[in-house]
Amino acid sequence: MPAKTTYSLSPIEKSDSQNVNEWVYQTLRKNIMSGEICPGSALTIRGVAEKLDVSPMPVREALRKLASEAAVEIKDNRRISVPLISPEKFKALFSLRTLLETHAAENALPYFTDEKIAELEALDNDVDDAYAAGDIAAGSLANQAFHRFMYEQDPNQVCLPMIESVWLQLGPFVRIGLSKLESYYDYDRHQEAIQAIREVDAFALRRAIESDILDGLSMIRNVDQIYEDLKPK
Amino acid sequence: MPAKTTYSLSPIEKSDSQNVNEWVYQTLRKNIMSGEICPGSALTIRGVAEKLDVSPMPVREALRKLASEAAVEIKDNRRISVPLISPEKFKALFSLRTLLETHAAENALPYFTDEKIAELEALDNDVDDAYAAGDIAAGSLANQAFHRFMYEQDPNQVCLPMIESVWLQLGPFVRIGLSKLESYYDYDRHQEAIQAIREVDAFALRRAIESDILDGLSMIRNVDQIYEDLKPK
DNA sequence: ATCGCTAATATGTGATCACAAATATTAACA
DNA sequence: TGTTAATATTTGTGATCACATATTAGCGAT
Incomplete structure (x- = not known):
């Protein structure tokens, strides 16, 4: 061996x-x-x-x-x-995530069709199903697929790779922070986003994305605790 | 052979x-x-x-x-x-550049000391010297060093790698677009930025960075022409 | 002369080997 | 017994080799 x-x-x-x-x-x-x-x-x-x-x-x-x-x-x-990021860096990453995703969503907004909106709804259903089944891993993945699909609609999209990078850096910690929760979603921000897309309302879309990300962040409570737990080694 | x-x-x-x-x-x-x-x-x-x-x-x-x-x-x-980016993507990259750099600058603002500001001034002088000597390559590099130094001041900085990526994607086209110009700088936005840092004025700093980037963009005139020239091959 | 097929070449991919630096282990000495 | 020096092992790095595929060149038929 x-x-x-x-x-x-x-x-x-x-x-x-x-x-x-x-x-x-x-x-x-x-x-x-x-x-x-x-x-x-x-x-x-x-x-x-x-x-x-x-x-x-x-x-x-x-x-x-x-x-x-x-x-x-x-x-x-x-x-x-795998890097152990500090609570401060964690916050900075979430801030960057909001910055990039609201930007990407707004840029994608003009390119949505009814058909694409329908696909988006299907993806949102996947998210709900996964969370309803209590499968955090699948829910997280489905959530990413939902967001990714939105940003991909912009044919001149350039920031998705960076968004993926932020997801990847945040990923492990989000997982650890989420693993102790039961109810994951209070209100469906995705539906807000879809509605904003239907109405081609850029401001509302930005607000929906921002709220969705903030909701996710609020579920991760003790970031400092996670950091301390992992720090020794 | x-x-x-x-x-x-x-x-x-x-x-x-x-x-x-x-x-x-x-x-x-x-x-x-x-x-x-x-x-x-x-x-x-x-x-x-x-x-x-x-x-x-x-x-x-x-x-x-x-x-x-x-x-x-x-x-x-x-x-x-090396990818040949379309004029639309070119604009999207410049937009993303503004988004990321103003964000990074604002986050770095609280961490500046008099000493760091002095270093920043020295870097700005390098930029001026290079452009005064007509050395576009050196000027572009010095300009990047100036911006990079600013953003590096944030100890929890996470978006510099992404900014570097945008610079890299934009680089070749900026070079081609700049190669036919004589006067490169009308007004020194870097001095505006330094002043804003001294006064710890986040809004003014964002404005200075945004203007600096826009000035750079305005010098690249015929993006469509460059694209057409390179397209055939 | 042009089109289509076959052979030759070029190219990315993955494996194995050799080497130097860094880490871990062991031995020796105080 | 604790500390240091010497040895052994691990590990990343870079080179060379083998192979499958894509591209290109060559050539013959229409």
């Missing part, structure tokens, strides 16, 4: 006809987002390669890509780990 | 004690920013590796990093090229 498996295990999702490095990337990404790989824990190229039964090469590329998205950090010691 | 050297040649900057892949990354980045590598032209891993006299490995990693910053695009054909 040459590997020491100190860090959290990473369950693998099935692959299709995609590249190996892309598959490794998606696998790591999912495990980071779901908090499976605990923030602060170290990763090694060879370790991941062995767990996923591939050569170190695609793992290197996947980790480098994640590093440039700030999903992992490569220290000067050449050690790789 | 096995390589066909169809794309623009890439002059190399000297390396220090950094990694090879980091050196390759910086070299490519600089050449993209300066428009040396023309938007739309194809790049090959082996071609770059040969030009830089390194193995394909670090080139692969550098290109992948650039791809995740949207500085190059990897098509489904697995062909790599």
Whole structure:
């Protein structure tokens, strides 16, 4: 048993006809987002390669890509780990998220059609279903799909990659913070957003997105506590 | 002569004690920013590796990093090229630039000291010197250094990487657009920004940054023309 | 001369190997 | 027993190799 498996295990999702490095990337990404790989824990190229039964090469590329998205950090010691962000940085990321998403939503607004709005409604139903079933992981994913679909409507969209990066940095902590809650949604901000899109009301749309993000933030209570819990290691 | 050297040649900057892949990354980045590598032209891993006299490995990693910053695009054909952005996307990027930079500047505002302001003044002088000497490349770089220094003052800063990404996407086109101008600066917005920082006036600072970026945009006249010129190939 | 097919080449991808630096382990000494 | 030096192992980095696919060149038929 040459590997020491100190860090959290990473369950693998099935692959299709995609590249190996892309598959490794998606696998790591999912495990980071779901908090499976605990923030602060170290990763090694060879370790991941062995767990996923591939050569170190695609793992290197996947980790480098994640590093440039700030999903992992490569220290000067050449050690790789999921960054442990401070409460202040956490707030800064949420602020940036609001800034980017309201901007993206407003830019996408002129491009919606009835058909696209219908698709958006379907995505919102997915979110509700997942949360109703108590599946936080699926709900979070469905929520992202809803937001992503909105911003994608802008044909000249340029900030979705950055939004995804923010999601990725926030992901693990949101997960940890949400894992102790029962009721997730008080009021459906998504419906507010859809209504604003129907009426082509940019201001209302911005307000809906902002409120939706704030609702999410309000559910994450003890950010400082999470930080302290993870800090020692 | 096995390589066909169809794309623009890439002059190399000297390396220090950094990694090879980091050196390759910086070299490519600089050449993209300066428009040396023309938007739309194809790049090959082996071609770059040969030009830089390194193995394909670090080139692969550098290109992948650039791809995740949207500085190059990897098509489904697995062909790599510097993306040719449409005038609409160009505007969207400038809009995003304003959004991110005003946000970053405002967040950095509380952290300035007299000493840092002095450093900022020195950086502004560098910009003026470069433009006075007619060196567009150096001026552009100095200008970026000025902006970067401002945003770096925020200890919880999270959006500088995204700003850098926008700069990188805009870079080649700004260069092409600027290459035909004589007078580059009408009024020094940097001094306005410094004054706003001294007075800790967030609103004035935002206005200064916004104006600075708009001034830069106004100098790029025929974006559509540039796009058409580059489109055929 | 132009179109279509086949062979040759180029290219990205992934694996294996070699090496240097950093970390962990062990041994020796006070 | 605690501290330091020497050794061993781990790990990231870069190079080379093998392979599948995409592109291009070459060539023959219409």
